[in-house]
Amino acid sequence: MELLQLQYFLAVARLEHMTEAARSLHVTQSSLSKTIQRLEEDLGVPLFDRTGRKLRLNEFGSRFLRRAERALFELEQGKQEISDLSSPEHGTIELAVTNASTLPNILREFRKKHPHIQFHVQMLTTQEMDTLLHRGEVDFCLSSPPIHGDDIECQIVFIDPILVAVQKGHRLANQSSVSLTELKDEWFVGVKRGYSTRDLVDSVCKSAGFAPKYVYEGNEPARLSTLVEAGIGIGFIPSTAMNSREHIQYLKLEEHELVREIALLRHRSRYISRAALEFREVVVEYFKSLSSGNQLQ
Numbered sequence: 001m002e003l004l005q006l007q008y009f010l011a012v013a014r015l016e017h018m019t020e021a022a023r024s025l026h027v028t029q030s031s032l033s034k035t036i037q038r039l040e041e042d043l044g045v046p047l048f049d050r051t052g053r054k055l056r057l058n059e060f061g062s063r064f065l066r067r068a069e070r071a072l073f074e075l076e077q078g079k080q081e082i083s084d085l086s087s088p089e090h091g092t093i094e095l096a097v098t099n100a101s102t103l104p105n106i107l108r109e110f111r112k113k114h115p116h117i118q119f120h121v122q123m124l125t126t127q128e129m130d131t132l133l134h135r136g137e138v139d140f141c142l143s144s145p146p147i148h149g150d151d152i153e154c155q156i157v158f159i160d161p162i163l164v165a166v167q168k169g170h171r172l173a174n175q176s177s178v179s180l181t182e183l184k185d186e187w188f189v190g191v192k193r194g195y196s197t198r199d200l201v202d203s204v205c206k207s208a209g210f211a212p213k214y215v216y217e218g219n220e221p222a223r224l225s226t227l228v229e230a231g232i233g234i235g236f237i238p239s240t241a242m243n244s245r246e247h248i249q250y251l252k253l254e255e256h257e258l259v260r261e262i263a264l265l266r267h268r269s270r271y272i273s274r275a276a277l278e279f280r281e282v283v284v285e286y287f288k289s290l291s292s293g294n295q296l297q
Helices: 003-015 018-025 029-043 059-086 103-113 126-135 196-207 221-229 274-291
Strands: 048-051 054-057 092-097 118-123 140-143 152-167 187-191 213-218 235-238 248-253 259-267
Touching: 003 018, 003 029, 003 059, 018 029, 054 059, 092 126, 092 274, 103 274, 126 140, 126 259, 140 274, 152 196, 152 221, 152 274, 187 196, 187 221, 187 235, 196 235, 196 259, 213 221, 221 235, 221 248, 259 274
Parallel strands: 092 118, 092 140, 187 213
Antiparallel strands: 048 054, 140 259, 152 235, 152 248, 152 259
């Protein structure tokens, strides 16, 4: 059994399509197919049920996948540990976030201390993040809501109030706070259902006796402030996404506590480099400064 066979098997198992797996691996489909066939011959059983070019893991394949993922995970951890020992001031930190509003400030602070450490950042849904976490493919995740699991280390780093954002000049803009009932006839801009903030907002509004009317629903939380500023609608925006340069008034919500938890996550078994340890310290200190009302410059 060869390492290449395991790497090819993982790609096919995850995509369940020979053509797409070959494209992702930058190899020919015939080469990939022959490699998988040799692996199955070595094991003495088929790993997939085949329908044309579409494959689906059978029971043998599902059981072998768990072992193969663990084996390749341990090899990758060994590679990272050696790299950290030989060149601690270089390397790449793998990050995933559900929202990037706080990331520029955090990365800027870390870069001051470690200018040669690189980052690879992915913006993911909670479900996508959960998959990468359990595979051990990222050093850290910044997620809202938190993700819990026996193999996941979850540290709540910030309780983020969600505010009502209105355009300056809006009828509510001269207020510092607002009740939910004052918003029932407004038009809203927001993210689509399935985003944790959207689901939380809809639930709280429902408890107040109305369903928000959305004039815009999207996949980019960062776009909402621009739409509010343009007068398209009002929106619920976390305090960490506020921008003082915008022509927007942010109002606190009366009577209802509307907050989201931001968590720093990592797989307990993933090797944590010295740079990653210091990155965690920067994240914790950054959110501590937000809690005390003093953002890092």
